[in-house]
Amino acid sequence: MRLRFTKMHGAGxxxxxxxxxxxxxxxxxxxxxxxxDRHFGVGADQILTVRPAPTPDVDFEYVIHNADGGEVENCxxxxxxxxxxxxxxxxxxxxxxxxxxxxxxxxxxxxxDGRVTVDMGAPVxxxxxxxxxxxGLQPEPLGDWQRWPLPLPGxxxxxxxxxxxxxxxxxxxxxxxxxxxxxAAWGPLIERHARFPRRVNAGFLQVVDRGHxxxxxxxRGAGETLACGTGACAAVVxxxxxxxxxxxxxxxxxxxxxxxxxxxxxxxxxxxxxxTGPAEPVFTGEVEVPQDPWADSR
Ligand SMILES: N[C@@H](CCC[C@H](N)C(=O)O)C(=O)O
Numbered sequence: 001m002r003l004r005f006t007k008m009h010g011a012g013x014x015x016x017x018x019x020x021x022x023x024x025x026x027x028x029x030x031x032x033x034x035x036x037d038r039h040f041g042v043g044a045d046q047i048l049t050v051r052p053a054p055t056p057d058v059d060f061e062y063v064i065h066n067a068d069g070g071e072v073e074n075c076x077x078x079x080x081x082x083x084x085x086x087x088x089x090x091x092x093x094x095x096x097x098x099x100x101x102x103x104x105x106x107x108x109x110x111x112x113d114g115r116v117t118v119d120m121g122a123p124v125x126x127x128x129x130x131x132x133x134x135x136g137l138q139p140e141p142l143g144d145w146q147r148w149p150l151p152l153p154g155x156x157x158x159x160x161x162x163x164x165x166x167x168x169x170x171x172x173x174x175x176x177x178x179x180x181x182x183x184a185a186w187g188p189l190i191e192r193h194a195r196f197p198r199r200v201n202a203g204f205l206q207v208v209d210r211g212h213x214x215x216x217x218x219x220r221g222a223g224e225t226l227a228c229g230t231g232a233c234a235a236v237v238x239x240x241x242x243x244x245x246x247x248x249x250x251x252x253x254x255x256x257x258x259x260x261x262x263x264x265x266x267x268x269x270x271x272x273x274x275x276t277g278p279a280e281p282v283f284t285g286e287v288e289v290p291q292d293p294w295a296d297s298r
Pocket of ligand 1: 013072075076078227230
């Protein structure tokens, strides 16, 4: 099957964007995985698929697949690239777009400076909804919330993680220096920890001051990426509840900078999180997707 695609990135988190507004391609998980593969396919952290609106209250639907081929609920950097894509491709002239995702409806605004602001909705703190199983763990109270000790094999002291959902699951742990953080060693252990039945994204957060953070994220189904939008939202929300940040924080990631705002002082824990950052097209192309991409490697 021959497909047209657009390669994009948001703060270095990179995407292959597919347009299914006229025709469904019916790709298999193996074909998504192949498209994302940096050696055999195009290469991306996630594949974003744009579809027609499923209901009259939204403008489009967009669907996200991780590099491992699995479909996921939400992607913050992808949301910004999605709205830039539909605008540049002439699929809409609206600068304010509502889109259905597996995590609910997001509202996105394309700004005059080319950046995009996304209303990411309210964070979810109920462990069962993340989902996270804290049975038998002793929480450490901090700020107006808590962290959970998460024993890891071969790690003497269990790191303490804040656990929440931005439509997708996140565990956030504070480190002194993000550059020296054990992202490669601990990230995969946290991602597949038995306490997270649907796996989890693991954020390593350095608090610089009350309005400034550094963050690296080991993403579920993709490994460490240069930026994770939902990860930045989760880290800031966690840091606000744990007493480290004010309500607006600039987050430096390896591929760029995002601004995250959570006005919980005014609106309480149900306040929606706002994320602002870049969304950049890189190139367009055509690719021949094999029917059974990994047949030769079996
Ligand atoms: N890069 C993303 C998150 C993509 C999904 C994530 N890996 C998951 O499995 O939940 C972002 O910018 O939020």
